[in-house]
Amino acid sequence: MAEIIFIGLSLSSILLLVALGLAITYGAMGVINMAHGELVMAGAYVTVLSGIWLHLNIIAAIPLAFLVTALIGYLIERLVVRRLYGRLLDTLLATWGVAILIQQAVRLEFGLSFFGRHIAGLGVGLQNVTVPEALTGAITIGGVQVNAFRAFIIGVTVVLTFATWLLMYRSSFGVQVRAIMRNPNMAAACGINVQRVNALTFAYGSGLAGVAGVMMSGFKTVFPDMGTPMVVDGFLVVAAGGVGSLLGTILSAGLLGQINGIVASVTNDILARAMVFAVVILIIVLKPRGLFSYRGR
């Protein structure tokens, strides 16, 4: 039983890792960033490339991936999202296009493959990330044998969640973000540089995706399409949790992860996945604003 709970916890942490960035870009800014999965993928490729070219291990790749994907996110905000703040559903379509572009950029090695140049670590194939010995195999915590890398992911997720909470609820930057979230015009009138804060918020959310990518790379396989299913899971988590509520996202990730884990162990994985979809639909139907919502009324 303890193992099942641990697996559920691990599933939750993976969901949360991906959803955390979305909770920022979608939850706080309302941008439906379909390229979020591709940012996760980009983070994973940063890990692959930094392993091959810089001989960095997976832990050292975390800050690097954060910076790279934050930069990509910043560019997406400046070039695409910024023009769409009036029509947020359109961000879904535009960023879907961006997602295709990022995928193709990796697959075509930024176009170099046309010139017969190959960069090790890019291209259509599956990539391999070496995980440090300490993070492979199982460790025993309180008599329960658990997967070391999963435990590591849970740790990283906790740290990131706490950092995000600090940033959003305990920093002046967070105050500005939340002010914009409620009323951008009023925030601007209060002297907040809305454009700059938006760009930085988006970059931060994207950076979180990058860190998620690093974690995924040591766990799953790395390839250009890896992000698409993740973005779907991420949106389901954020929507079920309640838009704009960090706590809601955390709880909904926890709930969905445990449901998945328990149903999978009692019956099978297919049913578990179907159950997760069904629960999300049910939550939204019963509580259209999600489990938690910042709008009181």
Place this chain on the structure above:
Amino acid sequence: MNTTRRSILKASALSAAGTLASPYFFHRTAQAADVIKVGVLFSQTGGLSIIEKSLADATLMAISEINATGGVLGKQIQPIVEDGASDPKTFNEKASKLVIQDKVPTVFACYTSASRKAVLPVFERRANLLFYPTYYEGFECSKNVVYTGAVPNQQLSNFIPWIIKTLGKKKFFIVGSNYIYPREMAKVCKVLIEQNGGQWVADEYLELGDSEWGSMVNKIKSSGCDVVLSNVVGDSVVAFYREFKNQGLSHAKLPICATVTSEIEIAAMGPEYAVGSFTSFPYFMAIDTDANKQFVERYRAFVKNPKAVTHHALESSYFQVFLWKQAVAKAGEAMPIPIRNAVMGQEFNAPNGHVKIEPANLHTWLTPRIAEWQADGQGKIIDTYPAPIMPLPYVAYGETEKNLFCTGKGLDTAKLKG
């Protein structure tokens, strides 16, 4: 010459438009004088391009090798490459384009069964010919497809007895991706396991492309099995082997015996996760013959990647072009049905050894092999069948060499019921 033919075509299309166009109308007008066009249809984009691009490369390499030695019937082969985009709808559309518009006599195409099923109607309705290089679940008896990959009996009939007798493992946990191939493989496995005195404790599936193995591996741990038979495909494989090791399981005690895990997945997961596990395939990159070593070298040079790996479906993609060439030469013309008739019984010395097209069911005689994965990402071949064995696409229903279900006359469905 060509242009007049085209205008005739247009005129006939005009006249045909009002009435029903006859399906076989355009075949005779197919070829230009100096080249033979063939279709090459694999995914160049999308998720499946990971593997399918290498199949397209191997096909193109075989074509260029044939062209370098003078082509066939004195003509060069001209490949028309299309992108299936990892989507059955696109496969269907591109197959129609190749068959109907480009009027190729043969298409080398498809990796997944889903895409093959989507293009099948095009080939059957237009009496064209598909060469399909992938191992698959069987249960197909098309007169318009030549199958050069393994069918279940060629991967399992030596594998299961070997696991039980040589490895001494008796309790199987069967796990696969949730689609036809793994489910049919499981079916054949169960029959063979019981015949050989073993037992299976579970038969579980994970959504195709899903890589969340936590619960499954936990189940494996607590199931009391002593061997895992994996029919998991694609990128899921990587996550599976990693989770397996990370939950503290080891291949020394509880080996994974796989039917799909190939050199590609081993390289992607990091060989350390697979050391000591087994795979059954007719071809491994590590086959220690000069023919194979040269093949690997040529392939690496062809794709300009000194680390490129070769694998079973890739090798089939390669040798099937040579079988096709021999058939064209024998038929004396590059038309689908004559090629089909001529390819029956064709033999060729492929990198994996001797292969032959079974005249009855158009599948290929292949040699089953078992490899144990090593730290360098290569398989060490530890068991090779003495000779190629006959393809039996309906083995799950008791098809035997003496009692074929699929013959030149088509599928005998009465036998399926029995």
Place this chain on the structure above:
Amino acid sequence: MPAALTIDGIGVDFSGVKAVDGVSMVIEEGELRVLLGANGAGKTTLMDLISGKTKSTQGQVFLYDTEITNWEEPAIARAGLGRKFQIPSVFKELTVRRNLEVASCHNPRVFANLGFGLPRAARRRLDEVLALTGLTAQAETIAGTLSHGETQWLELGLLIVQNPRVLLLDEPTAGMTAAETHRTAEIIKDLRGSHTILVVEHDMAFVREIAERITVMHLGQVLAEGDIASIESDARVRAAYLGSRGIG
């Protein structure tokens, strides 16, 4: 005259906060009643309670003899109650004429509306309303591009076409210039008599222009009721207003 709108001890409890607490009021047919009150007095909430947007936790609402307490909004609307919002709400991507056409469909059923166009009488009425609201020249303009005042008039126009027996108007002159306010008053006066009207308003000039009877609300309750002179001289009203922003 019969009572068109009877409110009997209505109230709502937002988890402990009583935004409206036991308000009673009788508005007679054809009357124009103005609802006054400082911000937060509960005027808009009262309108929400009457029109079905917010479900009440106590009391009853009658439209003529029909009890409409906590009905769904469309049902209340069909019973003969129309409402204009504080923030003008019109169909921004449709032209002014099409906006009014929507309100002209008097049969609410989908299948009844699978026909084209409107009967001649309805079209004539629509033209009259365009003239009344001064939007004839803008009939083919997309509503989203109208000025603020015009948008308010269009919403009034929607209500006039809808032709409910009782009208709730929430600050119909909010954000208007003096000229526009005057114009609005003209429109409302035009409706008086044929409709029963309850108006929430802050603008005292406007109130003086249109009001017959006034109800003053304070902290979710009725503070005073009477004609304009008695209200303006009411000491409690003055105290309540001085406590916040003052009257006028």
Place this chain on the structure above:
Amino acid sequence: MDAKRRLDYATYAVFIALIMCAPLVLEEFWLNRIAKFLVYGMLGVAASLCWGYAGILNLGQGLFFGLGAYMMAMSLKLASPTSLQQGSDKPVPDFMLWNAEPGAPTDLCCINRGSFLWLPFQHQWFGVMMGLLVPVVVAAGLGWVMFRKRIAGVFVSIITLALVLLVRLVLIDAQPLTNGFNGLTDLGYLTIGGFEFDPYSAATYYLVASALSLSLILARMLVETRAGLILQAIRDDQNRVRYLGFDVPVYQIFFFAVSAAIGGIAGILYVVVADFASPTFLDLTFSITMVIWAAVGGRGSLLGACIGAILINTIEARVSETEGFLQAWRAIIGLIFVLVVLFLPRGLAGLANDAGEWLTGRLGGGRRRATAPRVASSE
């Protein structure tokens, strides 16, 4: 009827005339390919109706397409010669035989637990009818749940998205009944009154073209009715409509179901034209792609969205078959999406509309443009 609307109707007429005349110039392959694209055009119409007119961004349109396709394919599967070779006159799909438990009866009624559901599909009219009905019923049920709860905007998108993924999962898992991931192939011809619709025949093309024309005209007529007007009002301001006395969910459900019906018919026809049904019809990518066709063509215009779908697919086909673009074509398509959303928010139809207004403005003697920003009130 003003000049602009007359021009609008003329475009419909020209479009329908064009697709009806296409067989005169198209060769067999292109006839079949364009027929597929016309089916996609229907999906564009459905997307525009749902999104542009009703304001419902449905990210699960593939569900209705897929349901329609599967219903039709089940019927056609039973009409396939390989289903009839069983030595009896009772058809059984071949895959059911090899998915059956050993010793199971080989009759369609009871070869596995759900196979009796296939029984009525022996009649093709039943398959066609279910292909239309099932999507409508599912849409109405889903709409009833969603719209009565006043779920709107992105939450509708997320529910529809989750639902299509859920159904896809079930469809693949129910392999004995659906042939799982491989989908249904090896189908017979759709036969109406003894006439067989060969996918490559002009007759099939005309079937598709007529269905598209009809759904275009019907959808256009629907949005021109009073109900259509109320629907657009709901899109703009639900609350206002509610206070005018209309039951908003009823209208939303009605049009959601109509759009599902068009999706279902598209699914039926796709099976007739392409000869197979696959669970990939329910992939998320496909559903999003439909929305993008509509966005590129112009979500606010039924014809625009339809042409958008046809155009994008034609471009995709052309570019991906051009040497040198074999791998890059997807990037080009991605770029087009981004650029159109950014710079042509009303899509190609918006462009055409502006051109049309300019034209009618000229012809009509400088009539003021309806959408032009107003300078001042005319008082």
